[in-house]
Amino acid sequence: MRTPVIVDTPYPTVWQTAKKMGVSRKRTLELIKMMDEFHARREQKAQRAATRKKRLKIA
């Protein structure tokens, strides 16, 4: 498993939150990956919508 990079911020990182909530490191990594995937999908969708809108404008 990849070692998480802990940034010293004024707020807890997602890893510190997970530890507090009793979520295992393995499951935390899975949750993080999934949320990143949701974001990527959403960005792709937004990009496609923007391209479609642009094309319609040109036409």
Place this chain on the structure above:
Amino acid sequence: MPRAERDSAFLNIPYDPAYEDHFLAYIAGVAAFGLDPRATLELTSGERRLDRIFNLIATCRYSFHDLSFVKLDRKQPPTPRFNMPFELGLVVGWQKAAPSGHDWFVFESSRHRLQKSLSDLNGTDPFIYGATVDGILIGICNALVRHGTQPTAKQMRKILDDLMEDAAPWILKRTGASSVFEARPFAELVVMARRSAEKWVPGLLRPKP
């Protein structure tokens, strides 16, 4: 008495299927401010429930109390649930007896309801959110106006969309839970909300000065 964690916020809200989106809005709103949402859903150990609730409240810097659900239920005999006003009372009493820097906020869905249901709190301004998820996000923004990071309404809404559209259905499917009002889905939702907040609210990952 446990030491208060600067970055935790206690959510005192109804665990009712009709309230699921509101519950997600509180999680998203609190996470957007870099805070960890905590709730009595986490309490699964054998210790006396009241002691566990009190210890959990005492570890939090803030608490949010939604009293909009204090009403008669349909099940026989029709009874209002007093857990939420009771937990608010615990916080107020604890604050009066031993001021600890804990801030508490009362949320209500409509104006003047609090004066009728809990007149002892006259003089306290509740956050009226109009029974909408956006109203809850705005209420949290107003409550935490002095907090270090100030996410925008749009950023908060994006976190909420992540939870409502993607995270919650996925977690329920993966865990086999029937609702988000269970210990494991709640813990995992909090982790995903914090990840989403780190993505949408860049200020949360700013290194310490």
